[in-house]
Amino acid sequence: MRCRTFLAAFSLLLALGGGASAQPWPSKQPVRLIVPFALRSAIDTIARPVFDQVSKQLGQSFIMEPRLGAGGTLGMAAVAKAEPDGYALLVNSSAHTITPSTYPKAPYDTIRDFAAVIPLGQFPNVLTVPPTRYKSVQELVAAAKAKPGSVTYGSGGVGAVTHLNAERFRLSAGFEALHVPFKGASEALREILGDRLDFYFSPLVAAAPLVQSGQVRGLAVSSPKRSRRSTSRT
């Protein structure tokens, strides 16, 4: 088994990969942080300040390397092929637990080839709607059930966590709707802002400023507790 290091969306501390080593870690510069998503994505937004702090505390350089493509599997594959010495780490999102189903032919085994080190945190999604359309989740569900298939919902792409959250919501509420995939949060939120989309489960970090300014309405948050960043107008 060739274990690699895996850091899911949020937190600190690192661990070695599967290869046993007599040398303390880290003993050489730098540590590469492979991020399979774009600059300023939610994962990038949280990883940078966290690893800035880790870098200061350890006196160790961490270089973030975006490796985009194929739903994050290109970046995951790059780490899976790297030496398991703790100097190529994967900073990943929930995509890590989605792609085994959506990319079953990826050139690695998610469970066998990565060692989970530590979670960096949980980033909630917020259910956003245009302020002109719905005032509550109940109103949204009622509208969707009244005209099956008429309600539209966005996502950051087929199989993205924003898509799965919408599907969980849709399936549990029991209504049919039309999925409209986008490249990312900014494109989907633009459609909510323009009143051209009924709902979108947005990463909180992207939606919070728009919710707080009243430009979009946040109806619910996909976390056990209410987020303090989304409080003002939800």
Next chain:
Amino acid sequence: MKDIVKKLGAGPMVLSPAQFDAFVKAEIASNAEVIKAAGIQPN
């Protein structure tokens, strides 16, 4: 470090590597159920 995470709107997760590994496996199974139920086609 927890403060940095909280300021970004995230909730910290305090899990050991073993607990985190179990969490990952459970999430893979849970997501697979949703993907199947929603009819999302694999790439």
